[in-house]
Amino acid sequence: MMRLYGEKRANLARVFAARLRSVAEAEDLIQDLFLKVQALGDLEVEGDGSALLFRMANNLMLDRLRSQARAGARDEGWRSLQVTTLGDQQTIDAPSAEDVVTSRQRLKVMMATLETLPAPIARAFTLHKLQGLSHAETAAQMGVSRSSIEKHVSAALKALIAKLP
Amino acid sequence: MTRSQADIETAIGWLVRLQGEAATESDWHAFDAWLTASLVHAEAYDAAQAFDQRLDLDARLAEHAPAAAPATDNVVPLRQSHRAWAWSAGAAIAAALVAGAVLVPASGVMGGQETTYSTGVGERKTIALDDGTRIELNAASSLTVRFERKTRHVALGDAQAFFDVAKDPKRPFLIEAGDTQVRVVGTAFDVRHRDGQVAVAVQRGEVEVRPADANPFRLRPGQGLSHAEGQADARLATVAIEEVSGWRQGRLIYRDQPLSQVVGDLNRLFPRPVKLADAKAADMRLSGVLIVDEQDAMVGRLSHLLPVRTTTTKDAIVIRAR
Numbered sequence: 001m002m003r004l005y006g007e008k009r010a011n012l013a014r015v016f017a018a019r020l021r022s023v024a025e026a027e028d029l030i031q032d033l034f035l036k037v038q039a040l041g042d043l044e045v046e047g048d049g050s051a052l053l054f055r056m057a058n059n060l061m062l063d064r065l066r067s068q069a070r071a072g073a074r075d076e077g078w079r080s081l082q083v084t085t086l087g088d089q090q091t092i093d094a095p096s097a098e099d100v101v102t103s104r105q106r107l108k109v110m111m112a113t114l115e116t117l118p119a120p121i122a123r124a125f126t127l128h129k130l131q132g133l134s135h136a137e138t139a140a141q142m143g144v145s146r147s148s149i150e151k152h153v154s155a156a157l158k159a160l161i162a163k164l165p
Numbered sequence: 166m167t168r169s170q171a172d173i174e175t176a177i178g179w180l181v182r183l184q185g186e187a188a189t190e191s192d193w194h195a196f197d198a199w200l201t202a203s204l205v206h207a208e209a210y211d212a213a214q215a216f217d218q219r220l221d222l223d224a225r226l227a228e229h230a231p232a233a234a235p236a237t238d239n240v241v242p243l244r245q246s247h248r249a250w251a252w253s254a255g256a257a258i259a260a261a262l263v264a265g266a267v268l269v270p271a272s273g274v275m276g277g278q279e280t281t282y283s284t285g286v287g288e289r290k291t292i293a294l295d296d297g298t299r300i301e302l303n304a305a306s307s308l309t310v311r312f313e314r315k316t317r318h319v320a321l322g323d324a325q326a327f328f329d330v331a332k333d334p335k336r337p338f339l340i341e342a343g344d345t346q347v348r349v350v351g352t353a354f355d356v357r358h359r360d361g362q363v364a365v366a367v368q369r370g371e372v373e374v375r376p377a378d379a380n381p382f383r384l385r386p387g388q389g390l391s392h393a394e395g396q397a398d399a400r401l402a403t404v405a406i407e408e409v410s411g412w413r414q415g416r417l418i419y420r421d422q423p424l425s426q427v428v429g430d431l432n433r434l435f436p437r438p439v440k441l442a443d444a445k446a447a448d449m450r451l452s453g454v455l456i457v458d459e460q461d462a463m464v465g466r467l468s469h470l471l472p473v474r475t476t477t478t479k480d481a482i483v484i485r486a487r
Contacts, residue, residue, distance in 0.1 A: 006469065007471045009453055009470070011197045011200050011201070014183075014210060016212075017214065018180055018184045018214065019183060023218075023407070024258040030453075031456070035465075038469065046374075050193075050194065050197065051193070051194070076320075091400055098370060102226075102385070103222065103223040104226075106220075107223050107224060129221075130222065135187075136184040136185075146185060150182055151177075153181045154174075154178050157177045157180075157213070158174055160220070161173065161177070161213070164220075
């Protein structure tokens with residue numbers, strides 16, 4: 001099981017970085033998973049060990065999400081990018097003026113590119129990415145399926161990656 | 166550029182699927198199989214992920230006035246005067262072995278006078294320069310600072326350091342790391358100069374890097390450059406700065422790095438040497454986080470992450486391929 005963990009940990013970290021919107025949090029989660037796997041000892045696992053690892057990591061993530069009662073994914077994303085937790089205090093590094101200017105310029109390009117895209121694609125991307133709705137919430141708001149939202153958001157990202165360095 | 170447009174598009178499809186709340190076990194299997202099928206896939210995915218993260222950052226930064234810190238409960242703005250405190254707390258978290266100290270040069274470093282700073286094995290230091298620049302020096306590192314009227318100079322020996330350079334457009338800050346020059350005005354970034362390799366990763370602002378008299382590269386936040394001394398070329402990549410400078414929080418974070426580098430890092434943290442018994446072990450690649458605590462525990466975790474066996478004697482720890 002430990003060997004399998006070694007093989008799969010980088011890919012598991014990628015999955016949970018996407019789901020948690022934070023590389024650092026995903027690394028922490030996968031480190032916790034290490035402790036769980038270690039606790040299994042030499043236990044031989046019947047059947048699909050890779051799926052078991054995924055389920056264990058998923059459960060750890062759900063535990064965390066429950067216990068944190070977080071203030072929305074967007075706030076958390078912001079904090080994980082900018083804040084270092086030291087003991088029970090958090091410190092924050094305020095963004096520099098030039099970073100803010102650069103980001104505003106990039107955002108302008110982003111908005112201009114969105115305007116060239118079909119309306120449902122731009123709307124799905126704006127609701128999800130800029131207003132922070134989940135895929136399910138965006139789907140409900142637009143009255144379409146979740147898989148359509150996935151397609152719209154992917155299409156917007158593909159267009160944007162071509163326009164922004 | 167080896168990765169194709171099609172790979173990037175597939176990578177974006179995966180990223181969005183995984184960000185949706187409904188990723189299943191079969192998604193995991195298919196994703197894992199796709200990543201494992203080719204290194205190019207993993208690279209394309211990481212690039213898509215970094216791009217997406219950058220978009221989030223842009224959206225967030227654009228909303229913020231530069232001076233205004235987000236309204237969060239127990240948040241202390243990390244300004245110059247708080248840094249000393251922040252750093253000693255951070256160092257305390259790391260390891261009993263790692264000492265944190267803020268050094269303020271007694272006589273200043275103006276007028277061409279040189280000051281050399283160094284750390285021993287397992288030691289870290291924060292250096293506060295007269296101009297407001299702060300340098301965090303990793304273990305077993307040395308650098309020399311020389312301030313002149315029109316420039317600020319730092320020469321890196323065998324070292325890793327994180328620079329938070331005070332802004333002064335009239336007096337650029339120049340760092341020499343082997344055959345590579347780094348030039349900035351006011352930014353935060355990490356420089357590593359070890360074993361003939363130079364790596365620069367940028368957190369804030371813009372950094373100009375000129376490896377071996379080549380044309381200078383301009384790096385932006387989230388970008389990194391790596392260069393082998395003596396070679397004419399350099400590699401640019403998107404990097405996660407919190408990973409590169411994880412050492413500041415007592416975490417060593419690796420993405421596909423050779424075990425020989427990991428062992429080099431361990432040997433800068435602990436006096437008892439860790440040795441590699443064979444080339445096969447030295448060439449193994451590690452991806453993962455090592456929390457800096459005790460040497461035995463760290464080496465023990467390595468043997469779970471990689472197919473190696475370790476033997477501990479009184480004066481060395483030997484790692485060999487299993």
